[in-house]
Amino acid sequence: MVFxxxxxxxxxLVVYALYRLLPHRPQNWMLLGASYYFYAAxxxxxxxxxxxxxxxxxxxxxxxxxxxAPGRRRLALVLSLVFNLGMLGFFKYFNFFADSLVRVxxxxxxxxxxxxxxxxxxxxxxxxxxxxxxxxxxxxxxxIRPTSNFVDxxxxxxxxxxxxxxxxLRAPLLLPQIARPRVVTRMQIVEGLWLAGWGYFQKxxxxxxxxxxxxxxxxxxxxxxxxDVLIAVYAFAFQIYGDFAGYSNIxxxxxxxxxxxxxxxFLFPYFVVSPQEFWRNWHISLSTWLRDYLYIPLxxxxxxxxxxxxxxxxxMALGGLWHGAAWTFVLWGVYQGLxxxxxxxxxxxxxxxxxxxxxxxxxxxxxxxxxMFHVTCFGWLIFRxxxxxxxxxxxxxxxxxxxxxxxxxxxxxIPFLEIVTPLLVVHIYQARRGSESAPxxxxxxxxxxxxxxVGYLIVLFGDFEGAQFIYFQF
Amino acid sequence: xxxxxxxxxxxxxxFVVLEGAIRWHGGSEVAPEFRxxxxxxxxxxxxxxxxxxxxxxxxxxxxxxxxxxxGVRDDEPIGPKAANERRVIVLGDxxxxxxxxxxxxxxxxxxEARLNAADPAHRWRVINAGVQGYGxxxxxxxxxxxxxxxxxxxxxxxxxxxxxxxxANDTEAWLDAGRPTTAGTEAxxxxxxRLVRSSVVLQLVRMRWDLLRxxxxxxxPERPVSSYLADPPPDVLHGLDxxxxxxxxxxxxxxxxxxxxxxxLFPARFQTDDGDYGRLNDMVHRAGxxxxxxxxxxxxxxxxxxxxxxxxxLLPILEAQPDRIGLFYQRTIHFTPRGxxxxxxxxxxxxxxxxxxxxxx
Numbered sequence: 001m002v003f004x005x006x007x008x009x010x011x012x013l014v015v016y017a018l019y020r021l022l023p024h025r026p027q028n029w030m031l032l033g034a035s036y037y038f039y040a041a042x043x044x045x046x047x048x049x050x051x052x053x054x055x056x057x058x059x060x061x062x063x064x065x066x067x068x069a070p071g072r073r074r075l076a077l078v079l080s081l082v083f084n085l086g087m088l089g090f091f092k093y094f095n096f097f098a099d100s101l102v103r104v105x106x107x108x109x110x111x112x113x114x115x116x117x118x119x120x121x122x123x124x125x126x127x128x129x130x131x132x133x134x135x136x137x138x139x140x141x142x143x144i145r146p147t148s149n150f151v152d153x154x155x156x157x158x159x160x161x162x163x164x165x166x167x168x169l170r171a172p173l174l175l176p177q178i179a180r181p182r183v184v185t186r187m188q189i190v191e192g193l194w195l196a197g198w199g200y201f202q203k204x205x206x207x208x209x210x211x212x213x214x215x216x217x218x219x220x221x222x223x224x225x226x227x228d229v230l231i232a233v234y235a236f237a238f239q240i241y242g243d244f245a246g247y248s249n250i251x252x253x254x255x256x257x258x259x260x261x262x263x264x265x266f267l268f269p270y271f272v273v274s275p276q277e278f279w280r281n282w283h284i285s286l287s288t289w290l291r292d293y294l295y296i297p298l299x300x301x302x303x304x305x306x307x308x309x310x311x312x313x314x315x316m317a318l319g320g321l322w323h324g325a326a327w328t329f330v331l332w333g334v335y336q337g338l339x340x341x342x343x344x345x346x347x348x349x350x351x352x353x354x355x356x357x358x359x360x361x362x363x364x365x366x367x368x369x370x371x372m373f374h375v376t377c378f379g380w381l382i383f384r385x386x387x388x389x390x391x392x393x394x395x396x397x398x399x400x401x402x403x404x405x406x407x408x409x410x411x412x413x414i415p416f417l418e419i420v421t422p423l424l425v426v427h428i429y430q431a432r433r434g435s436e437s438a439p440x441x442x443x444x445x446x447x448x449x450x451x452x453x454v455g456y457l458i459v460l461f462g463d464f465e466g467a468q469f470i471y472f473q474f
Numbered sequence: 475x476x477x478x479x480x481x482x483x484x485x486x487x488x489f490v491v492l493e494g495a496i497r498w499h500g501g502s503e504v505a506p507e508f509r510x511x512x513x514x515x516x517x518x519x520x521x522x523x524x525x526x527x528x529x530x531x532x533x534x535x536x537x538x539x540x541x542x543x544x545g546v547r548d549d550e551p552i553g554p555k556a557a558n559e560r561r562v563i564v565l566g567d568x569x570x571x572x573x574x575x576x577x578x579x580x581x582x583x584x585x586e587a588r589l590n591a592a593d594p595a596h597r598w599r600v601i602n603a604g605v606q607g608y609g610x611x612x613x614x615x616x617x618x619x620x621x622x623x624x625x626x627x628x629x630x631x632x633x634x635x636x637x638x639x640x641x642a643n644d645t646e647a648w649l650d651a652g653r654p655t656t657a658g659t660e661a662x663x664x665x666x667x668r669l670v671r672s673s674v675v676l677q678l679v680r681m682r683w684d685l686l687r688x689x690x691x692x693x694x695p696e697r698p699v700s701s702y703l704a705d706p707p708p709d710v711l712h713g714l715d716x717x718x719x720x721x722x723x724x725x726x727x728x729x730x731x732x733x734x735x736x737x738x739l740f741p742a743r744f745q746t747d748d749g750d751y752g753r754l755n756d757m758v759h760r761a762g763x764x765x766x767x768x769x770x771x772x773x774x775x776x777x778x779x780x781x782x783x784x785x786x787x788l789l790p791i792l793e794a795q796p797d798r799i800g801l802f803y804q805r806t807i808h809f810t811p812r813g814x815x816x817x818x819x820x821x822x823x824x825x826x827x828x829x830x831x832x833x834x835x
Contacts, residue, residue: 006686212804220749221799410536448481452488460492460678464685 001041003250004204004463011038012254019258024181028151031258035160039124042164046122049087050158056083057132058153061146064139073140080136088129091122093325095375124164126322128157130289135171137293145173152178159260161251165244167285174260182259189257191437196253198436201454202246202418202423209419209465210239213412218384225399225405231412233377236384238420241269244283249436268431270376273357273368274347275339278376290319309344313337323383328391332382339375422457426450486629489675496674508573511539512606517619519612519654521545521605522571535574535803545620547602549577552651555625560589562600562825563621565613565724566632569740572814574803579811584818589825604632609641610720611649617724618652622731628830629728629735630821631721633778635770636742636807639701642720643713649720699754701773702742704764722781734830737785738821739774741801746792784828792821 001007015034019027040047060080067073135156138144147153156175162168217224218230224232250264255262269282279287291300295315301308313334320333350356357365385391430438439450508530526541542548543726555561564570564582572580582602589598603621605612613631648654701710725735744750745767758765771789778785792801792813799815809817825831 216804219799219804221797407535410531444477444480445484447489448477448484452481452485456485456488456492459682460675464682 001038003231003247004200004208016254016257016317020184027182028155028178031160032155035155035158035163038160039158039163042123045127049091049125050128051120051154053087053129053132053153054082054157056080057136057157058147060136061139061153062148065138065146077136077140081133084133084136086130088125091125091130093321105450126165127168128163129418130168130286131170132157134168134289134293138171144175147171147175147179149179162262165247165251166283167263168289168459169253169262169285173263177260184257184259188259192253192256194253194437194440195249195256197451197454197458198426199246199249199251199253201458202223202242202249204246204464205457205461206242206419206423207239207246209230209461210235210242210416211463213415213419214239214384216411218386218390220386224394224397225403225408226399226401227404227408228412229381229394229397231401231416233381233384235412235420236380237373237377238423240380241266241381242423264436267434269425270373271369271431273372275336275343275372278372279336279340286319286322290315294318305344309341312340312344316340327388328382328385331388331391332379334384335379339379366435375409389469399400422453449451479672488835492530493673493675496678511541512533515619517653518615519648520607521616521620522547530573535578537573537576540577544624547571547580547604552599552601552624558595558596559597559599560593560628561624562586562589562628562630563603563617563624563626564600564630564632564738565617565621566604566738566740567608567612567634567638568604568606569808570601570602570632571606572602572604572808573606574806574808575811575814579814581809581814581817584814585821585825588818588822588835589831592822592826593831598681601626609638609645610717611642611645614720614723615648615653618727622727626728626731626733628825629724629733630738631724631735631783632740633717633721633774634740634742635774636701636740638717639710639770640714641713642716643709646712646716649716649723676685676761699758699765701770702765702767703758703769704766706773710773714773717774717821718777719779721778721783725781727781735783735829736824736828737781737783737786738779738824739771739787739789741771741787741789741792743807745771746795746798746801747788749799774778784824784830786820786824786828788820791816 001011011034015030018030022030036047036050039050057080060076063076064073067076093380135144135153139146147156152175155178156169156171159169159174159178213235214232215221217228220237244264248262252262252264263285265284267281267284269278272278272281295311298311298314299307300311314337316337317330317333320329320331320336323329323332357368381394382391385394427438430436432438433441439447442450475730508528511522511526511528512520513526515521522541522545524541524543524545526537526539530539539547540549540609543551546552562585570582572582577583580602582600584602586598589600590596601624603616603624605616608616610633613702617629642649645654653775700707701713703710723736728735753766755765755767766788771787775785775787795801795816800810801816802808803810
């Protein structure tokens, strides 16, 4: 059941009606049941993994809360990590590592029979596993107190708006909202409806329509020119943004309708001037997770410049692998790590030389923004490519064959501009105000015109086939 | 109340702006530019408007379309047949009409060139009598009322196995009456339909509404796909019977005119495109059905076998191609220029080997 399906809309209407009728505790029970139903609608067999992860980490959390012996606490933490990462590793990476090992042995002349297991990737496993890991680590560090209410904890892990594609929520944000009675304000309803509507626009109008343009170039049998590739990569940049930010906004919107606040996951990531800024604005819940539970434990930026850069590379390479079990994702992570390292080196040089970037909207900032957008886009080429061979071929085309093909303008450029322009117009306004809810403060006529335009574009041109969200596969 | 009124006014203004913008933009079969190609004819329902001209542009192609004075897609009128002239009429739906490619690249035109090259003693003319949205019954009515006057030597009856059975089932009454008929409720809805047809925005809304209604009203997969289900609904099986009866009428009428008839079975794109098949299979599976990839082709072959007409099934020919994805456009189910080239070659071989050409006086 995906957000952009009639099944989900019907499901949510029933859940919401019940939610508004029930008092606090039964609300939580109902939400938990609904969340498990939502997950089981995809494949009921994997519900056991979700429940298993919930049960293990609930009890590990409670044990860590009362145990004082450092050795035992560490052992409990390690057991939890082994369980969670083992589950993630088996279901997500087993065949990837097995295949890669066979290939490596093949290169050095050893013939090894491949061992493959017919594993289906349980949807959302990367997201809820990271949530339970962060909970256990936070309790271990005594940053938070463990909850003693199993239903609250189970709802924290399984809460359906974030369950299958994030945001990756932290216990300090969500658990207190689950534990205490919630009041839904009028402002939350207005903002929730806007965010959900805007999210559906980003997904159904922007992402799903761009997906066709991208597939025409990246798909099998295509013989694009370099210019086709360039436009398709731009299109993919907005497709993946529309897809993922759209999901996050729908999740935030429907949560607001229930009086629950989720964290902002995207903050205008293409209006940035450095890789560091990009990662502070793109998939914020993942990048802060990686920062808090991987980069900082590795040493962060507390050591030498070289050690900091090593930590960045390790963090980003693993972040790339988190996205999927394929070498293109690892390459993408390494590329992002390199971009961060190069940017950091330039910043160190700039600090030493006393060079600073003027604040506000200046030409140098715009030029850097355009450069940064292209750095990001090359990363998306790596991310979207079907294979390493395609990355190489498309990269060559980008520098050797920038001529329009027979249908470049009509089939790619014009549709791309038609789809992206409405998004950008609203987006620039939102970015200048610093919030996706900024249009709610527009004058009545402008606001209604915006609601109408978004509604018309979804109804007339949105994809109603219920296309899956890209991040479901992660 | 005042705010609701303001919203209504804004939505109405936006409706007008969108209506204008989409009309200007074109690029869709619901656009007035494209719909101007068609007209109503009490004998056949809708058909191509004689002497109509249009430019049809989508993200995948841009085509100039010209309809001749007789109402078929051709670059010259169809007058009395010369003594050494041979005429082949190809009946069918949008797969035959082929608005996606220029006239010179349609398989009918390519077939004509092949026949003329192989037989310089005659002037061969292949007439594209395909019309968007036609099913077997439409083909019969169109042939009987219009195309039979083209003095054909050979009539090739195109059957699109994807949706022809359900379309034939829906228009069975027309077959029996020999003309389009409308039931009482149907007539009442016609006023509303005309209103919707006059607006491109309303047509798009209607398409969305149909899609949503279809999902709520029926747990089974979309109707055209039902021809491929392991357990097809009764309207498919009945539609096959209606198709056979319609094609039999065409063959008989052709015989009366001294022409030979043959059958062409067109497969659906997913029958040759693995990715397409996978998506559709998942969809059908989710709806609780079992999709058999070539079931509709097999059912048509079996249903039409009693007619004893020479038949070409394009499926194995398309399947045998190494790059099958490039044979159809991705956003429509229609042939690309490469697909047309391949089909023209297959039809040429079929005409030569099936005896249809040899039997001519």
